[in-house]
Amino acid sequence: MIRTSVARVAGATVLAAITLVPGTAPAHADQASSEPSGAVLAAYKRDLGLDADQAKARLEQERTAAATQKAVVQFTGGAFGGAWFDEASGKLVVGVTDPAKTGVVKSLGAEPKVVTNSEATLAETKDRIDRAGRAPASVTGWYVDGRANAVVVTVKKGAVDAEAQEFLDVAKAAGPVSVVETDRSPRLYADVVGGDAYLIDNAARCSIGFAVSGGFVSAGHCGSAGASVTSGSTPMGTFEGSSFPGNDYSYVKTSSGWTPSPTVDGYDNPDVTVTGSTESAVGASVCRSGSTTGWHCGTVQAKDQTVNYQEGSVSGLTLTNACAEPGDSGGSWVSGTEAQGVTSGGSGDCTSGGETYFQPVNEILSVYGVSLITG
Secondary structure, three states: OOOOOHHHOEOOOOOOOOOOOOOOOOOOOOOOOOOOOHHHHHHHHHHHOOOHHHHHHHHHHHHHHHHHHHHHHHHHHHHEEEEEEEOOOOEEEEEEOOHHHHHHHHHOOOEEEEOOOOHHHHHHHHHHHHOOOOOOOOEEEEEEEOOOOEEEEEEEOOOOOHHHHHHHHHHHHHOOEEEEEEOOOOEEOOEOOOOOOEEEOOOEEEOOOEEEOOEEEEOHHHOOOOOEEEEOOEEEEEEEEEEOOEOOEEEEEEOOOOOOOOEEOOOOOOOEEOOEOOOOOEOOEEEEEEOOOEEEEEEEEEEEEEEEEOOEEEEEEEEEOOOOOOOOOOOEEEEOOEEEEEEEEEEEEOOOEEEEEEEEHHHHHHHHOOOEOOO
């Protein structure tokens, strides 16, 4: 059996939105969700230093934080200044621009923090930077950082020349901006090597994301609409849609001989069944499965990041500190048992460590009008 066939990828149902009223405890749409698999627990121990009990406790805290975040956005309105999971307290921290809103945040079980800028202001700032034109290669990306309450622009250390400074000046004029130097340069994780996972036009190799109605989703840079897909030498299907740059997602329509499955390949560990696609908060743990390096975990560092690849900029990505390598592109990201996204690219590797970006899965489902396969 070919482990990287579409029959080995994950699917899930989208959980219903949860609405809370002040003073109530967060509830889950599926309180009886399955225990994390051995693959997840092993990766948490290796990458996050958490034993099985610690991992299970953290996952429960993060499920609560994800449910709480939906409520605080509703009840804080225009004063919402972002939210993130705090590992030390095990709670969601919520930024608010109006001190009068701190009470409702506490009543929902979260920790309030009074900030200067609302999430809307930060989003507008990032949008202005997105529309400022092509960034120079020395500018590696930018993202909204709720904890810093600013838009962070990352630049290569020691590489701020006149062109880069001009871009930074435009960015700073757009709103609250902080500039951070980095040693890393993001690249895409496509790998022109035949073998496992799926091949595009019998050349480039990528990883399947999640099984969906009619096929599977993956990264956009893996192939263009109309490109053929095979698993080894076995025909698999065709790219029905693809978007890159700007976005980094695709939908592959598979042939009738392929049966989708609601699991993520665990490689040397048990497979993981995905139970939903509730988006986790910044600071939450997250793991990925890829055909080159298998399972690796880290935490969500930022959302809605624009990454300036050599091939073009991509917006709306989520930044993590989990590693990945070429060939892992398009692979599955899960937080506990919740589907999160598909691998786009990053920097570093799984020997020295690195950073990786993923395209959120719920946006992909919406764009192509497909649904995740239920476990």
